[in-house]
Amino acid sequence: MHVPILKQGDYLIATIQSVLSDADLLQLRDDLADRVGQFRSRGVIIDVTVLDVIDSFATRTLRGVAHMLKLRGAETVIAGIQPDVAFAMVQLGLTLEGVGTALDLEEGLAFLNAKTKRGGSVWRGPIPSRSAPKAPLDAQIRKANRRRK
């Protein structure tokens, strides 16, 4: 299964779409190495949300990709490792030491912005307020209908 790589400004975003075999992972590594040079990218996000398992081979490959791209001048962040997958990785003693990780794509972008922009800082948006919950949907619809009249 081929992993599409999108260019987004200075960054590349590789979103894994289905479970990957070892060969697919190695292909992704080679594709990213090519594209970083081609587009002069400064950051790469690998979205692994759909991966069912990250085993020793996948961990080693992802770590290898991140270190290799670092040598090419790009930061890598692995986004979207699922809680169960993380749990199994910990039990296997696997770590992604020295590799950026993020909860999801949005956090991944924030991470790269902080890492690649000189003097930049992470802007995580306003802290969501818990005191003012949104009105329930039917109330919102009623309000909108009233406005329409």
Added chain:
Amino acid sequence: MSTFNEELCVPIKSDSDIVEARQKGRALAIQLGFSGSDPTVIAAAISEVARNIVNHATRGEIVLSGIHESSRLGIQVLARDEGPGIADIEQAMQYGYSSGKGMGVGLPGAKWLMDEFDIKSQVGKGTSVTMRKWVR
């Protein structure tokens, strides 16, 4: 202890078979009543033992079955190959020991993930790993 359902046999010849074995293992685990992170943990253990077959023996098989003993249910994963075998099992089970390929995480890691783990190997004949996990 007895097995039930049919045994599910997945031949392991290449790296894409690893994915198939762990997906079938996850599906069986869910069917047997495993919940939470257990299906993923079982799939990860299958991935490691299947990778061992691809790396060292080139061909073998993973046999998955449901098991029950007194009142508890579980899953059994049998990984067997007719590869070169392991001369020093104690060494192979050491975390971080690798005979070349890999990180030396596979076998000891799989043992940590499962409840029961047994490995038998004969040099020149092959290796068989039997792992079990019980529904909590």
